[in-house]
Amino acid sequence: MKKGKKFIIGIVLLAIGVVGLFGLFGNTDDKAALAVGCVLLIAAGAVLVVLDRKFPDKNDSGSDRKKSKVYVFVTKTGKKYHSSPSCSALNGGGYRMEINKARKGGYTPCEKCQYDYLK
Ligand SMILES: [Zn+2]
Numbered sequence: 001m002k003k004g005k006k007f008i009i010g011i012v013l014l015a016i017g018v019v020g021l022f023g024l025f026g027n028t029d030d031k032a033a034l035a036v037g038c039v040l041l042i043a044a045g046a047v048l049v050v051l052d053r054k055f056p057d058k059n060d061s062g063s064d065r066k067k068s069k070v071y072v073f074v075t076k077t078g079k080k081y082h083s084s085p086s087c088s089a090l091n092g093g094g095y096r097m098e099i100n101k102a103r104k105g106g107y108t109p110c111e112k113c114q115y116d117y118l119k
Helices: 005-025 031-054 058-067 099-104
Strands: 071-074 080-082 095-098
Touching (some): 095 099
């Protein structure tokens, strides 16, 4: 559970605002200006904290999606990769491989499986 930057900045602003409000009980000449300033600080801090909760780091979810790997099936002799382990071209002798590795290894998609999205 890593807190975002916005969350930390929000908490700091909130703290400054609250401390400033306590200053109102002291001998301050310009209480109205101080009150407005503190309320603004607290509001800004609250907004940042809420934003951080609602929109956690977009980069994290993006990299998660990239990490989900697609596996295909290849044979030791063939040069095709198959989307289904039960494809007839595998003859029951296929083994699992990550699709990017299959592509780099020169494998091309099998026409029999007809999984166009893997191409
Ligand atoms: Zn196939």
